[in-house]
Amino acid sequence: MSDLSKIPIHTEKHAPEEARTNPLAGVFDELVRFAQSRSMYMLHYCTGCGAIELPPAMTSRFDMERLGIQPMVTPRQADILLVTGYVSVKTLKRIILTYEQMPSPKYVIGICSCTVNGGMYWQSYATAKKLSEYLPVDLYIAGCMPRPEAVIEGMRALMANIQSGETEPWKDYYQRYDYYLGNQQHLFGDNWQTPTDVIGQAQHYGLAGPETEGEHTRILQQYQQPLVAHKLRLK
Amino acid sequence: MEIGKRIADIILMPIVAFVIGLFMVLMLRKIAAKLQRRVGPPFFQPLIDIIKFYSKTTQVSHGLLHDIGIIMAVGGYLAAESLLPVPGMDGLSDKGGIITLTYFLMIPSLGLALGVGQCANPNGSIGISRALTAMLAYDIPFVIVIFGVAWHYGTTDLSEMISLQQAQGWGAFEMPLLALAGLFALQGMMGKQPFEIYVAPAEIATGPMVEMGGKYMGGLFVMQCFQLYTAGVLYTTLFLGGGTHWLDFLIKIFAVVAIPMMIAFTFPRYRTEDMLRLMWKWPVLAGLLGIAFVMY
Known part of the structure; x- marks a missing residue:
């Protein structure tokens, strides 16, 4: 086995932000991050079986709206792109078109194993295997299919990430x-x-x-x- | 002193309208949630949504008219607020009157039509053509109601109407048919469920709003707050005797807005031509009968 310490580590440093003169700038940034994490409109691009888990997550049983998450139908107003299932090559084109039309900050969540590594479509010639090779994916919710609890857990993880401003x-x-x-x-x-x-x-x-x-x-x-x-x- | 009071009113009234409008949006979403047996959004959700939309990094503009359209949509309501008397603040209501107000209430739809036109999105064009048809549908009964009320009180001054109603009793009891027609028109004016084909989220991707993102959508959210407030206050002023103090005024306007919401979330929607047929038949009939009773 190769020595792990020999693997080169490439660290990126964030560009130093411009000096901010407003003393309230930090408070303001925090407010904006809070608002962005607590108001997420999701565009669910229902490509596969994972889509069936979203209606229960949105309706009376689990009710995502109490977390500020709402479905939205047009990419211009959406914050999250949910890709719920296998992504065929033809579908991927549409997903990229949709993603590029969304106003940033925007987030992508891959639901189901198929978006992680192709899942049961691993041997298919027409399926894109890893979604994160084509789009910057924030979060994967693995499972085949993940239950609404898992979807909401994933959303909460994304919320925490947005609020801390890390990812x-x-x-x-x-x-x-x-x-x-x-x-x-x-x-x-x-x-x-x-x-x-x-x-x-x-x-x-x-x-x-x-x-x-x-x-x-x-x-x-x-x-x-x-x-x-x-x-x-x-x- | 007089000028100072007026300027203070003009500045304060839209701010008050916006804050009350936020609560109305919250109420709307809570009612929807309760009817669907959900918990519903948190208390500050409407405000958080607006902050989020205004904090978007990317703003996609489709041209000058797209920008101006949003300004007209919000501006029309901003102007309308200064004509609506609330307890303690009259603003310009004695100068403007109800006819000017009716004109101002059409500006937002026309501004939106201009803006959406430049987006060149077919969904948006379909949506706004439906929205303008819907405006034609509810404006006929609305104008009939306004005419009837103005005839009954012999004035177009809203603050005078309020003082007359507080002396003789509510307009809703004196003109029940007009009040009914007004409630019908209100439902259409708010663009709520039986008459919301022009937004149609699942079919034409929220219609006029399809290309609005970021600050544009934030502007439309602000407009929605004003829209609910204006509808509630206008109906209260015409039929429920305005308000003597803030408490009974707030109870009245929230009750007025709650009625269409309760109806809205238990109904599917009408097609545009069905809406036109319905609006030009029953509320117009009730309104004309109401005018006949008022006149003779």
């Missing part, structure tokens, strides 16, 4: 876009593109890192076609 994987998507795009291109082919300008957003919000752009984003720019509005035609 912010949504920034990772902007900072290491090249890595995620590479995995996406590996699955969908080189001409894969989405309508959302992720690099532009990363630069606009100051989240661009050294790994935002790379060889895969160059491939993207090579194949990228400008978005054209469909012509309205009446037959």
Whole structure:
């Protein structure tokens, strides 16, 4: 066995934040984090069997609304993307489109074993195995399928993470876009593109890192076609 | 002194409206939860939701009209609040009157239509066209009710109506048919369940709100607070004699808003054309009969 201490450890340091002059800035940040953790609108992308566990978690038996969690139907208003089950290659395209339309801070939860490692679809040629290779997943809720208690337990863990401000994987998507795009291109082919300008957003919000752009984003720019509005035609 | 009081009223009234509106949203969600045998949201949930939406990092704007639409939606109600007399604060109610108020109440829907139009999302366009049709449906009985009440009291001044009602008795007892038609129109105006096809979450992804995220949605949440408050206060002023002091005023407006909520969460929804048919038949009929009784 190789010596564990020889494995190189890569630590990333957070960029020092700009000096904040407002004495109440800390209090304000805490309030915002509290609000973000206590008000979570979830977009449940029901891909598989895990979806069946969500209605009991939302309705009278377990009632997620007492924790401030509500279902929302459009990505523009959602905070959490719930992927509940196996992700086929075709589905994954839609999930990525949906994820990129959500306003950050945004969180992804993978429910069921299938999102962790492919689960019982491990040998399927048409199924994406690990969701976290394509999207920055905050939390996995393993199980086949996890019961509503487990789903709520996972939500509470996410709440604690948001409130402490420790984990912010949504920034990772902007900072290491090249890595995620590479995995996406590996699955969908080189001409894969989405309508959302992720690099532009990363630069606009100051989240661009050294790994935002790379060889895969160059491939993207090579194949990228400008978005054209469909012509309205009446037959 | 007079000017100072007016300016203070204009600043204070929307703030009071917003705070009361937050409680109304809480009540709405609690009633829904109780009817479905759930616990429901915590006490500060409506405020927390608004803070969360305003703290979003990414803001997706679809253009200038999209921004202006939200400002019109909130601004229309902000202007309307200064025309609604509450105990101790009259604001501009003696200058504006009920006709100006009726116009102000249409601004939010039109602003939203402008904003949603620029989003170019087909779901949004379907939603807002349904919303404007719904506005056409409930505005006819609403205008009839307003006309009848104004005719009965011989004035369009809301604070004068209140003092007249406190002298002669509530409008709901003098004009029961108009009060009934008004309650019907109120249900449509709040966009609650039998008449909420234009939001239709599962089919057209909440309709007009489909492209609103972050601060835009926060603005719409603020608008919802104002909307509930305005509906409650307007009905109380027209039919329940306004308020002599804050306690009975608050009881009245919360009761008025609670009635449509109770009806709402036990009903499925009507299609747009059915809503139009229903709204132009029964409340209009009741309203016209009510006017006939008031006139003769």
